[in-house]
Amino acid sequence: MRTPPASEHATGAAAALVYLAVLAAFINMYLPQAILPVLGREFGVSPSTASLSVSVMILGIAVSSLVMGPLSDRIGRKPLLVGCALALTGPSLVCALAPSWPVLLAGRLVQGLFIPGLTAVGVAYIAEEFPEGRVGRLLGGYVAATVLGGLLSRVLAGLIAEAAGWRWAFVLGAANALAVGGALTRLRPSRRFVPSSALRGAYAGMLAHLRSPRLVGGFAVGFSLFFAFMAVFTYLPFYVEAPPFGFSPGEVGLVYLVYAAGVVSSPLAGAxxxxxxxxxxxxxxxxxxxVAGGFTLLPSAPLLIAALLALCFGNFAAQSTATAFVATQAEGERAGASALYLFAYYVGGSLGAFVPGLAFARSGWGGVLLLSTAALLAGMSAAALLCRADEPVSGTQPSP
Incomplete structure (x- = not known):
């Protein structure tokens, strides 16, 4: 039986609610990144150790992605979207009240376990709920929501830390998750959802995607681009806090406004x-x-900002395209395919948030860029050699 089309209003409302879920996820995900030097001084830890507040959460996301995708293929999208948004409130408050570094890291890890219930499940909801010809552009909007969430997270964290203290940034994240969880109760269930017969079947379907060279290529692109991106933006605060820039915590947060380039490039990439x-x-x-990464070596604040804008523009164009590529090339078990993509993506990000810190300690910003460049070259090779399609991805075709 053919599913009747939804009205434009209902479609827009459903997409907006998914975007709010993604916004909440990314606001909570990156709160510490702009204030890593502040956390380092607060708890007396090194830059690479401070970066664990980002990498342990991303590691939790990577592991949880392998659970949330198949679970949503079994029980549906809406229950996980609502439940994970509300559950995210608890560990966010733990971080706000953390009396020690290990407690803060534990709270961050638990936060990460709930994030895929908003991100991976959100992609699957869009891919199956909306007409195929609109999926690419809607996923461009999804990536734009990730950009906006990441931007707000870093900018607000820096400003709040400077004005009222870093703990209030985590209070903001908890309040946001609670509000979004309440809003998601109004999301319509997916009309095209067909549950897997059992979790075992969902996992078998997910692992079957590893037999597709095109999907493996998409997973490799996700790993590489997020490794490179996290390498740059995790250690950027330490770079710009020192001479010749000498930025304050609030100014460091404002640097992350360069993420706005991704809001523009993500929809353009789909077209x-x-x-x-x-x-x-x-x-x-x-x-x-x-190319843009190399220009960040120049000791000029305006050139640094211009280079970071170009870097964000290119990264988010590649990210939105890879996300749509995987979601639309998957044949069945789409949440499983999105989960594998996010697993690769976030493992890359977790390593990118930590490993370059060792290079930063030895070689400074140049060491970070060297590892970032190697990752981007690997991603370009994977895209060129594996992400072959006989025709443009259906999800990115123009709407009739």
């Missing part, structure tokens, strides 16, 4: 992929980020 194919957009986006 461009419909014309030239997703592989070309991924290679172009990663290449743009690679």
């Amino acid at each position: 461009l992929a419909a014309r030239v194919g997703p592989r070309g957009v991924m290679v172009l986006g990663l290449g743009t980020a690679l």
Whole structure:
């Protein structure tokens, strides 16, 4: 039986609620990143140790992605979207009240376990609930929501830490998650959802995606681009806090306004992929980020901001294209495919948040950029060699 089309209003409302869920996830995800030097001084830890407040959460996301995707294929999308948003409130408050570094890290890890219930499940909801010809653009909006959430998280954390103390930044994250969880109760259940017969079947379907070279290529692109991105933006606060820049915590937070470039590039990437194919957009986006990274070595604040804008523009273009590529190339068990993509993506991010810290301690910002460049080259190779499609990804084709 054919599912009747939803009204434009209902479609827009459902997409907006998913975007709110993603916004809440990313606001909570990156709260510490702009204030890592502040946390380092508060708890007396080194830059690489301070970065664990980002990497342990991302590691929790990576592990949980393997559970949330198949679980939502079994029980549905809405229950997890609502439940995970509300559950995120608890560990956010633990972080706000943390009396020691291990307690804060534990709270961050638990936060990470709930994030895929908003991100991976949100992608699956969009991919199955909306007409195929609109999925690419809607996923472009999804990535734009991740950009906005990441931007607000870092900017507000820096400003709040400078004005009232870093603990209030985590209080903001808890309040946001609670409000979004309440709003998600109004989300309509997915009309096209067909539950897996059992979790075992859902996992078998998820692992079957590893037999597709195109999907494996998409997973590799996600790993590489997020490793490189986290390398740059995790250690950026330490770089710009020191001479010749000498930025304050609030000014460091404002630097993350460069994320706004992703709000522009993500939707544009979907339209461009419909014309030239997703592989070309991924290679172009990663290449743009690679070149832009080199310009951050110049000791000029305006040039630094311009380079970071270009880096964000290229990275988010590649990210939105890779997200749509995986979601639309998957045949069945789409939440499982999104979960594998996010697992690779967040493992890359977790390593990118920590490993470059060792290079930063030995070689400074140049060491961070060297590892970032290597990751971007690997991602470009994966896109060029594996992400081949006979035709543009259906989710990125223009709406009729």
